[in-house]
Amino acid sequence: MILLRSEYTGSHHISLNRLRKTAAAVLRLCGHTSSELSILLTTDAGIQALNAKYRQKDRPTNVLSFPMQEETNPPAGVMLGDVVISVDTAAAEAGERGRTLRRHINRLLIHGLVHLLGLDHERSEHEAAVMAARERELLQKLQEYERKKPMPILAINIDHVATLRQARCINEPDPVLAAGICELAGASGIVAHLREDRRHMQDRDLRLLRQTVKTKLNLEMGAAEEIINIALDLHPDMVTLVPENRQELTTEGGLDVAGQLDKLGLVIERLTNEQIPVSLFIDPEPKQIAAALEINATFVEIHTGRYCDAVNAGEREREFEMVAAAAEQAYSQGLRVNAGHGLNYQTTARVAALDTIEELSIGHAVMARAIMVGMDQAVREMLQQVRGIYS
Numbered sequence: 001m002i003l004l005r006s007e008y009t010g011s012h013h014i015s016l017n018r019l020r021k022t023a024a025a026v027l028r029l030c031g032h033t034s035s036e037l038s039i040l041l042t043t044d045a046g047i048q049a050l051n052a053k054y055r056q057k058d059r060p061t062n063v064l065s066f067p068m069q070e071e072t073n074p075p076a077g078v079m080l081g082d083v084v085i086s087v088d089t090a091a092a093e094a095g096e097r098g099r100t101l102r103r104h105i106n107r108l109l110i111h112g113l114v115h116l117l118g119l120d121h122e123r124s125e126h127e128a129a130v131m132a133a134r135e136r137e138l139l140q141k142l143q144e145y146e147r148k149k150p151m152p153i154l155a156i157n158i159d160h161v162a163t164l165r166q167a168r169c170i171n172e173p174d175p176v177l178a179a180g181i182c183e184l185a186g187a188s189g190i191v192a193h194l195r196e197d198r199r200h201m202q203d204r205d206l207r208l209l210r211q212t213v214k215t216k217l218n219l220e221m222g223a224a225e226e227i228i229n230i231a232l233d234l235h236p237d238m239v240t241l242v243p244e245n246r247q248e249l250t251t252e253g254g255l256d257v258a259g260q261l262d263k264l265g266l267v268i269e270r271l272t273n274e275q276i277p278v279s280l281f282i283d284p285e286p287k288q289i290a291a292a293l294e295i296n297a298t299f300v301e302i303h304t305g306r307y308c309d310a311v312n313a314g315e316r317e318r319e320f321e322m323v324a325a326a327a328e329q330a331y332s333q334g335l336r337v338n339a340g341h342g343l344n345y346q347t348t349a350r351v352a353a354l355d356t357i358e359e360l361s362i363g364h365a366v367m368a369r370a371i372m373v374g375m376d377q378a379v380r381e382m383l384q385q386v387r388g389i390y391s
């Protein structure tokens, strides 16, 4: 877990999301996915005060490290310590060396982290050489990783188009047509929930979607025998299992996977035997991730509803951290990770920036905007949110 704070208030813009992502990637490259790291961005005055207090050097510097572990190569899963970076000095050095500030801060972060892992260039020339080599290696791997990292894909949930049609029980608007427009606008997947009560999607829709969707059809469904048989027959590109409750307006919480291991395990087995990968829609809770692994789910979809519905900034931050930590836990243990529910034009970019997320499933916000601006434009605008941080 990365604890990232900034007390820097100067004119250089630093994307904290991006730095958090970089730090998580570097931790992973060091085999410390489950360890904690604290990072503070500060000013020259801030770092000078720390340098004077803890190192008796009353001057600013670029980076300071405060290890929590005494040994060299501490084990994974521990609090490694603090890295403090002065953005003022970093910016001046970046200018002198002709680097971007972001790249230079990445170098300083790696330098500080290697200190926390027990190496110290001040101890001997030999150790200085070992440390420099380790830093070069990590920097190179980070660059390769950043080049390789694909951005998450956007899958559009089209249930609401069917909801509108069913309000009149006629044949328009047609969700099958809507799916085509979403794909033309750049969506990489279509999600449709076939509920037992057929309140929106109908069997006919799924049959036609199977024939016409060119990207990827994700069938969302409860684990009911009738629907499982339809899925086996339809053969969607993947299935997302969700809890289904007849009284709910939309899917409420995540699945209690831990509480129904046998039942869900069997459903996963039946679907994966037919080469249909299964995702489990879960709340961001460690025990649900462990349970999903135990019963061989291919994906989990982390429920983002509480993050999106948060009523104040503090609550939103806490909920976001839970989503980020759950995604990290699932990804680092080998699950593929999707996320969704409640995401809109304000809350999506931050989740899309997590380097653990493969696919975002978004419905309501896009449909609500589509009524105002048209489906094509609403999907394109959401794609900008998904991709924005990488441009």
Ligand code: PXP
Pocket (backbone or CB within 6 Å): 157, 159, 193, 220, 240, 242, 250, 251, 281, 301, 339, 340, 341, 342, 343, 361, 362, 363, 364, 365
């Ligand atoms: N993911 C799952 C599992 C869902 O049940 C839903 C809602 O149908 C979504 C994502 C999309 O949520 P929203 O419509 O709020 O974007």
